[in-house]
Amino acid sequence: MDTFRYHAPTEIRFGAGLLDELGKHIRGARRVCVVTGRKSAEASGLKERIETLLHGSGVEKVIFGAASPNPPCTEVDAIGARARTARCELVIGVGGGSAMDAAKGVAVGAPNAAPVAELVGTTWPSRALPLLMIPTTAGTGSEVNQYAILTDERIDDKVNLSGPDTYPALALLDPELTLGLPVEYTVDTGVDAFCHAVEGYISRRATPLSDALALEAITRVRHALPNAVARPDDVGARGEMLYAACVAGLVIAQAGTTIVHALGYHLTLRHGVSHGRANAALIAQGLDFNYDAAPTKIGRVYEIFGATRDRAGVEALEAWLHDLGVVTSLAEYGVTDDEIGPYAAYVMTKGNTRSSPRVVNAEDVEWLLRKSL
Ligand SMILES: [Fe+2]
Numbered sequence: 409m410d411t412f413r414y415h416a417p418t419e420i421r422f423g424a425g426l427l428d429e430l431g432k433h434i435r436g437a438r439r440v441c442v443v444t445g446r447k448s449a450e451a452s453g454l455k456e457r458i459e460t461l462l463h464g465s466g467v468e469k470v471i472f473g474a475a476s477p478n479p480p481c482t483e484v485d486a487i488g489a490r491a492r493t494a495r496c497e498l499v500i501g502v503g504g505g506s507a508m509d510a511a512k513g514v515a516v517g518a519p520n521a522a523p524v525a526e527l528v529g530t531t532w533p534s535r536a537l538p539l540l541m542i543p544t545t546a547g548t549g550s551e552v553n554q555y556a557i558l559t560d561e562r563i564d565d566k567v568n569l570s571g572p573d574t575y576p577a578l579a580l581l582d583p584e585l586t587l588g589l590p591v592e593y594t595v596d597t598g599v600d601a602f603c604h605a606v607e608g609y610i611s612r613r614a615t616p617l618s619d620a621l622a623l624e625a626i627t628r629v630r631h632a633l634p635n636a637v638a639r640p641d642d643v644g645a646r647g648e649m650l651y652a653a654c655v656a657g658l659v660i661a662q663a664g665t666t667i668v669h670a671l672g673y674h675l676t677l678r679h680g681v682s683h684g685r686a687n688a689a690l691i692a693q694g695l696d697f698n699y700d701a702a703p704t705k706i707g708r709v710y711e712i713f714g715a716t717r718d719r720a721g722v723e724a725l726e727a728w729l730h731d732l733g734v735v736t737s738l739a740e741y742g743v744t745d746d747e748i749g750p751y752a753a754y755v756m757t758k759g760n761t762r763s764s765p766r767v768v769n770a771e772d773v774e775w776l777l778r779k780s781l
Contacts, residue, residue, distance in 0.1 A: 412615035416658055418552045422581040422651060424643050427542065430458065431465025433578050435538060437498035439469040441491040441518070443511035445503035446474050448544065452588055458502060458542075469494055475503070475510030478559045478566070478676065478683075481525040484510050488517030488524070491537075500540045501576075504597060505548030505557070505683070508541050512556035512574045515539050525560045528567045539576040544585045546636070546649035547597025547684055549604055549657015551579035566673055575661075581654060583647035591637055594649075595732050598633040600684030601653035603691050605629065606709055607666040608659035610695070610702050611763045618662040619705075621655050626712055628652035630728070637732060667768065668694040670758035671777075674751050679741045688734045689741065692725040693780045697772075701765035739781045748777045 421429075434440065440462055442455070449455040455472065462470050471494050473487030491499065491514055499518075501511025517524045519534040541551035550556075556569040589597075602625075608614060609622035632648035639645050671694065672686035681689070695706050699717060710721030713728060726736050735741065743751070752773035755761055761768065 441496040484513035491518040504545035508550040536573040545597040546653040553661035599688035603687040604656035608663035611663040625656040
């Protein structure tokens, strides 16, 4: 067995109704910044409930910030400036990946008093504020990993703000908070979790321990996601998905993602496709493309879907996605043949492309994209 490292410093607490215990976990903070999504926390009453719970636990000041989907760095900076002025000691991210990633940006930006876009890829001088995450979707895994995927408007691209201090201190997983998630978002986020597990499993950076977690997540999501879509009010099915997405988040914390996420970024940035669906559009063809470089692992994924490469592994995966309403043809998302050259060149600039088992050049990527049109 090769040398490996496993680092997962986030405390995980799972249980229906656990949000009521929020006050026990605020680490003595008196001033707290809560970052939510744009709409749902307000509409569902969650924002008010959190404010009440915090004040009931001795918190003197609560400031709120709202994060847009694919949160822009400047938006994070604006919330960070308010958190700095209010001298916040803790940042709570409540919502999906955008809210939690923005919360990480706020936790880094506030004590460092610098635009987060300028901190990407650097070692910032002041330690990030402690982070407490409360996911309301089952997908991103951001609650247990170090990544904050933000949009840098200056270069019109996604950037990854991460460091040793961007791991959340605590992930509070309360499946009741995901009950109201509409089917569309349940699928958007659920297939993202699926891609995290599968991509982390086949990644060059995978370890024996991340593999064990990846197989657990893939196996759970296969059944739990259709169940959560069919029975959105079933806290059991929702809990399975929330757990599986968290496990998949632990996988990518170690192993990262692959060319599939790199392919997905373009669909999100240029065609407005949700992050999860953008990855899911290419996961089956992406596995086939990588097969010869990782036949045992990719064969294992097909087996989980009751197939093998010889017995329609790609078709079984695509059928599962189509049953969930996921589109797997790039042309249906508006990708044209003219675009394929620049699209492939963009994919080659992304670090996760190099984590894929298959070593690729731009021509290979163009071939994959044309096959997926
Ligand atoms: Fe993702």
